[in-house]
Amino acid sequence: MTMTKFSRINKQREEITMRVLEDMEKGGNEWKKPWVEASPLPPHNPVSGTQYSGRNFLYTYVYGMMRGYADPRWATEKQIKEMGWKIPENLQNGRGGINDELGVGIEHWGMYAYIPRVKKDGTP
Template identity: 35%
Template structure:
């Protein structure tokens, strides 16, 4: 059975709302942010956008992560690091569209159609990963936040 990504994200938001939390608001008062709020960052330093910001803020608050940096299992492996056994990733989504060109059988004319798609995948916070280079470690992140 294929996972319904829309439903998973909706369920996560509804769960937060049932707790009395509006997850689309910046978590100004959370301790895990060391006094400053930042958008969640990909391992390469690029900030996440859209629903991924809410999803990862929520995951960080729920699990108590101090670092805002997230990466895939593959990205960690490429850095010769490893996700700790038993750790679970957090869902993020990638949205885009593909352009298909179709030829009308009657007229012979080509027409382009955009087909939107959504792909979900798991990312892990750097606090779930052992053996990362120093510049991606939690200690490095904490030091840079104090400066």
């Protein structure tokens, strides 16, 4: 069954939430955010220069931990090909997560001003 973009995002949110809750339960009162000490560099995209924040930081960091990634760099498959890079062989078969993907979905949100249309007589 093909997942819609919205259902993929929800599935990813559920996976991340469950992982964080499991880690918190294992750590009890002593639980600490594991991403504070794990890498000197935050998750980022070296092509676009984007340094992930908010939930995208959490997604990339937790999925990276779950899959054993030691590298905080994230890029699209298209960017990897365009830059002439290769995905390390040890990761090519290590797919996991939603639909056995190697990557993680990044959410893009924006704020837009709502300007209602007004008729010539001034009514909405």
